Amino acid sequence: IQRSFAADQSTRPFYDIGDVDVDRYEVDGVTRQVMLAARDLDPSGINSPTWEATHLVYTNGYGMVAALGNDKTSNGDPEMLVKDIPVESARGLPEVTEPRIYFGEDSGGYVIVNTDVKAPSDELAAGKGALQPYDGADGIRFGSGVTGFLRKAAFSLRFGEIDPLLSGNIRSDSRVLLDRDVKDRVEALAPFLAFDHDPYLVLTEGRLQYVVDGYTTTRNYPNSQRADTGGLDPSSGLYGRSF
Secondary structure, eight states: OHHHHHHHHOOSTTEEEOOOEEEEEEETTEEEEEEEEEEEEOGGGOSSOOHHIIIIISOOEEOEEEEEEEEEOTTSOEEEEEETTTTEEOTTOOOOSBOEESSBSSOOSOEEESOSSOOHHHHHHHSSOOOOOOOOSOSEEOOSHHHHHHHHHHHHHHHTOSHHHHOTTOOTTOEEEOOOBHHHHHHHHOTTSEEOSOOEEEEETTEEEEEOOEEOOOSOOTTOOOOOOTTSOTTSTTTTOOO
16 A cells, blocks of 8 residues: 555655554544555655755655555545645544644654745645744754854754855744654653654644654563563564563
8 A cells, every 4th residue: 555655645756655554543433444654755856955955945744645444446546535735634534734744754864944945845835835934842943143153053063064054044043953753752762661663653633743652671570581572573672672
């Protein structure tokens, strides 16, 4: 189903349909199995991957796709429940009110948001190309005056690129988003947990969010037996651990 999603719903060269997850949602008032996936940003599809394009313009994925897990159309295609750009929901699934995806499963590198350049999602969301501000709590704000200059210089040194210091499109309210891979973020937040290797996407209250399963392990339970983790997927957070 991933290939069908990608062929029909990537919609732009710089978007890609990645990992497909399984969840349950109410469809026409009945709980059904649903296959869903995010429309992630694919930097390899950027036509002219300049610094500005990579870090200021193409900053986020957009929306998701979902289909019934055990049904198909008359011509064999997935029975779509969430699709297209702008994102459309059908048959009782929640509307996607915030389709922009800044943090995901394979979101690497930094991006700068709230700049003076238009992202593709600005065109898609507003229809007339109005700038859509990033209103999340994450990110480091540049600031103005001496503070803004010093932060631009600091980021230029950190990234090994002069562009953050010289760019005229960065404003005082622009923000740098770092560590955008959800697995890296949760591992940094709770290094004492073992995490599943496969975060899964959920649609809740109009927003696209990722759930990452985390586990506590120990070798000190009385009368316990060692777990054989050799048969687990090597990419699993529990593979090779002794507990």
